[in-house]
Amino acid sequence: MLARTPTSAVSRTVERLTLSDGVALAADVYRPAGEGPWPVLLMRQPYGKAIASTVVLAHPSWYARMGYVVVVQDVRGMGASEGDFDCLRQEIRDGAETVEWARGLDGSNGKIGLYGFSYQAITQYLALAGGAKVDAMAPAMGSFSPEKDWVCEGGALRYAGMVGWALQMALLKAAHDGDLETHAALSALSGLEETARFLTQRPDLSHLKRWLDNGGSEWDQVSPERLLRGRALDIAVLHTGGWYDFMLEGTLAADRAFRKASPATAHLAIGPWTHMPWNGASGGSRMREAETWSVDRANVAFFDFYLKHKGSPPPSLTLFDIGERRWKTFDRWPETLEKTLALASGGLAATLANDGRLAGEPGDVDGEDVLVSDPFRPAPLVGGHVGEPAGFADRAAADDRSDVAVYTTAPLAQSFTLCGPVRADITVNTEAPVFDLVATLSLVTPSGSANVIQTGITRTRNTGAPVSVGLRAAFVTVPAGFSLRLSLQAAAWPAFSLHAQDPADAGVMDAAPLTLAIRHDASRLVLSVLKEDTVNGA
16 A cells, blocks of 8 residues: 655555464555665564654654665554564564565565664564574664563662553553553553552553563563574674663673674664663763764665675774763774772761762771661662663762762872773671662762763672672763762662562562661772773873
8 A cells, every 4th residue: 555655755655464373464665766676674663663763763764765675564463463462472483474574575675684773673683583584684772681681680670661661562552452441541550559560460461470570481482692592693783772771781792692603794883872862862961062973874874885785884883982972983892901999988978978988999998888778768760771860960969868878089180981891899788688789880070060870780688798789881981180989879769679579569568778888898899991091000
């Protein structure tokens, strides 16, 4: 069926694929004007094919004007497609069958690439798991191991994000099925706890209960990392991520897997973005002033090279330096060394924002700082990948809370660059059987703002052993005269469920205050620093 298009240079048709089990999937197919044939770009998504990842990417008609047949398909049970939506599980076989169908569409030259963001990135990996043969792919901000880079982090549930997304998918499913009663009930829900309780009681409607149960059998069925283990991944790939994207660890893990299989055809770009929006808007005014870099133009240049044999290969690595606010390219990951900073204070790091110190040499090894987490006013998470606000946000006000312990370096004598993972190894004394430790690394300006570089959380059983909190990878040049700050807290509500609670009933009714004593002995902040900076004395 020929439909009206956003531009006269591109035609759009609505076409349907009937799968092997008889279910029909609908797709918008955009074709350039003029004579083909052209390579095909395929996106599979659950939000309605008219949306087509336009929250972050250009409209499909733009890609078509660049000389591609662009296919945007509603996955099973969503939008105009038939069937019942079963989150991720359905995408393996459906994706593989769709790739073969799209390769043979009118106007195709037989070459096919996959592209898309978030769920649309995961469908690319799952199509490969189903046996799809593709010529190139450009996943942006996708999960590679949902159990650890999407649903949970450090053993703690990403509560607000998981419940909110599950509600969105349940509403879309109810609308697709014409279930007005359920749609009305979902729309009337108030608050995270009520929503989680409703959805976990309706496994016919939502995946949330089985994800909260976090069972291994579920991840065996939907985890790209597990499903692709042992598969040939020598495919041209451009991964796009964001330093403040909550799926960054998935992007990095996927890049490692594809890069190991074929280093010459693996490309990675990481910008200053949260999950959405992109192009600098998520980083605040400091990031909006930065150099712009178009993901869409990078995608087309990548596909032009591998599907049309035009232009030059993209850089191996394109990374945005948060500190210098500019893009840098590399042939390989730069060499780094570990730099360790010890914690010290006068015992008031949770009371005074200027009492705690980070230094190269251990200080008061017998010292400690005590903080109390009140379940009726748990500390929020500010900045980073799941904080509010997210991104390169100023958390100086949060650091003034008495349930946050703060440790800051002296102003740095010379600049150096953080590149890679950050880790906080902290000795904790507590009577709680289970507790959370949340760490934030910030860049403190001479004027006193504390802009978040990265965050991390670990939920652990109390064994008396030091707690290791893995913060996510960072790429930040720290200017001379600035400081680094480590902030520690025992809650990150509502980004994460409170410790030792049932996530479906994660209120404060049965919660008790949590007291943590942060011991200075053996407590360290471990940084990855460019090797050239350590040689120069940073």
